[in-house]
Amino acid sequence: MKTxxxxxxxxxxxxxxxxxxxxxxxxxxxxxxxARTLLWLLLGLSILLGVAxxxxxxxxxITVLLKWTPLLFKGFMFNILISFMSMLVGTLTGAALGLxxxxxxxxxxxxSWAVTQFFRNSPWLVLxxxxxxxxxxxxxxxxxxxxxxxxxKAVIGLSLPVMANVSEIVRGAIRSIPDGQWEAxxxxxxxxxxQLWSIxxxxxxxxxxxxxxxxxxxxxxxxxLASIVGVSEVMTLAGQVSAAEGGRTDLLxxxxxxxxxxxxxxxxxxxxLTQKLERRFAVKI
Amino acid sequence: MEAFYEWFQVLxxxxxxxxxxxxxxxxxxxxxxxxxxxIWLSLLCLFFSVIIGLAGAWLQGSxxxxxxxxxxxxxxxxxxxxxxxxxxxFFFGVSVLLPQVQNEYxxxxxxxxxxxWATVSLSFFxxxxxxxxxxxxxxxxxxxxxxxxxxxxxxRLQTYLYVVLPLAFRVCLPALNNNLVNLVKTTTLAxxxxxxxxxxxxxxxxxxxxxxxxxxIVLFVCYMFLVGMLVWVMNSWERSLKLPGFGG
Numbered sequence: 001m002k003t004x005x006x007x008x009x010x011x012x013x014x015x016x017x018x019x020x021x022x023x024x025x026x027x028x029x030x031x032x033x034x035a036r037t038l039l040w041l042l043l044g045l046s047i048l049l050g051v052a053x054x055x056x057x058x059x060x061x062i063t064v065l066l067k068w069t070p071l072l073f074k075g076f077m078f079n080i081l082i083s084f085m086s087m088l089v090g091t092l093t094g095a096a097l098g099l100x101x102x103x104x105x106x107x108x109x110x111x112s113w114a115v116t117q118f119f120r121n122s123p124w125l126v127l128x129x130x131x132x133x134x135x136x137x138x139x140x141x142x143x144x145x146x147x148x149x150x151x152x153k154a155v156i157g158l159s160l161p162v163m164a165n166v167s168e169i170v171r172g173a174i175r176s177i178p179d180g181q182w183e184a185x186x187x188x189x190x191x192x193x194x195q196l197w198s199i200x201x202x203x204x205x206x207x208x209x210x211x212x213x214x215x216x217x218x219x220x221x222x223x224x225l226a227s228i229v230g231v232s233e234v235m236t237l238a239g240q241v242s243a244a245e246g247g248r249t250d251l252l253x254x255x256x257x258x259x260x261x262x263x264x265x266x267x268x269x270x271x272x273l274t275q276k277l278e279r280r281f282a283v284k285i
Numbered sequence: 286m287e288a289f290y291e292w293f294q295v296l297x298x299x300x301x302x303x304x305x306x307x308x309x310x311x312x313x314x315x316x317x318x319x320x321x322x323x324i325w326l327s328l329l330c331l332f333f334s335v336i337i338g339l340a341g342a343w344l345q346g347s348x349x350x351x352x353x354x355x356x357x358x359x360x361x362x363x364x365x366x367x368x369x370x371x372x373x374x375f376f377f378g379v380s381v382l383l384p385q386v387q388n389e390y391x392x393x394x395x396x397x398x399x400x401x402w403a404t405v406s407l408s409f410f411x412x413x414x415x416x417x418x419x420x421x422x423x424x425x426x427x428x429x430x431x432x433x434x435x436x437x438x439x440x441r442l443q444t445y446l447y448v449v450l451p452l453a454f455r456v457c458l459p460a461l462n463n464n465l466v467n468l469v470k471t472t473t474l475a476x477x478x479x480x481x482x483x484x485x486x487x488x489x490x491x492x493x494x495x496x497x498x499x500x501x502i503v504l505f506v507c508y509m510f511l512v513g514m515l516v517w518v519m520n521s522w523e524r525s526l527k528l529p530g531f532g533g
Contacts, residue, residue: 123484129484133497134497250382260362267366
């Protein structure tokens with residue numbers, strides 16, 4: 001494919017975009033990083049740590065980590081719960097916002113564009129602070145009090161940037177459908193709503209899936225930010241574990257590396273799957 | 286200038302909008318230093334992450350299998366883990382393993398400051414993305430161009446620096462632009478390890494003067510400004526580097 005292009009142009013300084021896109025998105029030796037290699041690496045790392053620790057009399061780092069694993073796992077599950085809920089809220093609101101961005105009414109379009117840009121360009125942590133401080137700790141409807149705990153506020157705070165990003169994904173996917181689709185369906189006497197729901201959107205789902213999954217991975221990695229604003233999740237627990245072990249300084253690096261590993265094991269398969277889907281759904285030119 | 290500052294005092298008295306960062310000289314000083322710290326941190330991280338990206342992309346083209354694998358491992362590890370945990374790992378984990386040094390007051394202290402570790406962790410985080418971005422640009426350079434350079438007696442490093450990179454850079458600027466904007470937004474994480482950057486000082490100010498809504502809006506405006514400036518600079522650079530005939 002590449003050679004054909006290079007022969008057909010006089011000065012092949014840069015390859016045309018289509019040849020670049022047609023290539024697999026993976027770097028060299030990407031296949032090397034499969035589950036087996038990871039297991040070997042883990043085994044090697046734990047042996048290394050065990051040997052290093054066997055020398056002094058204290059409880060070895062591995063036993064300490066194993067001892068606290070159930071607690072940390074509970075915290076990690078809480079992170080996953082936060083990510084699911086934020087993704088749900090963010091996707092629903094973001095989809096609505098994205099559809100508003102292609103509205104035919106200029107004020108709706110401009111307004112939703114401004115909201116999207118505002119939440120997309122603000123740092124996640126600032127938005128989290130925003131939700132934490134600006135939302136009340138309970139809602140009152142008549143006599144009924146609905147409590148609003150910190151972690152719900154964190155879910156809302158994290159769903160704000162998700163909303164803006166989903167909005168852009170939806171708008172981008174709809175824009176990527178050729179105008180001919182709109183015109184052809186219009187000539188078949190579909191109303192605008194019918195065009196959107198039965199012609200355009202069904203073609204968009206495939207294109208939206210990879211960036212949406214990518215966004216989910218980013219969101220999962222952002223859930224640890226909730227520890228900064230006082231939600232007790234896996235990072236908070238890690239700090240407490242360190243304190244419970246008497247603040248052993250040699251424990252800190254393995255402890256945080258352990259957390260890194262968990263997030264890696266959760267997010268890496270998602271990113272691999274995303275790449276695979278991207279390649280499968282790639283538009284053939 | 287004084288009259289301008291005084292006006293905010295009047296604004297507070299009449300409307301209750303309390304912008305201490307203008308009329309209170311102490312808060313003003315704090316806020317400006319926080320703003321400058323954010324800019325400085327961003328610039329350092331931008332610089333080092335681009336350097337890491339360029340070096341990583343070069344190493345990925347290496348003939349040695351293990352060099353490529355290590356670079357690939359670095360990319361995957363840093364892309365798929367939370368930047369905050371990375372920062373904690375460096376600041377709490379790695380920092381204590383290094384020898385302590387005597388600081389200016391005669392006490393034993395850590396070798397590097399929190400600002401240093403924030404720079405390191407954020408640069409590595411953004412650098413991992415930059416390697417992939419530069420690699421995609423390098424792949425856009427045709428093999429025949431590299432062969433032509435080789436025929437003219439360029440070494441592999443020279444080909445990379447003088448032929449491949451100037452061409453590849455144009456291709457990856459849009460993606461790089463995106464990642465650098467993300468990096469500027471991620472500098473807020475330095476708050477967690479008490480680097481006195483914009484979010485940190487704003488937190489101090491709203492704790493002292495209980496003006497959370499006003500400071501929130503000021504924060505949003507500041508980050509909009511920073512991101513806007515970066516996007517504007519990068520876009521004009523992109524336009525000036527544009528090669529006719531290669532739109533995308």
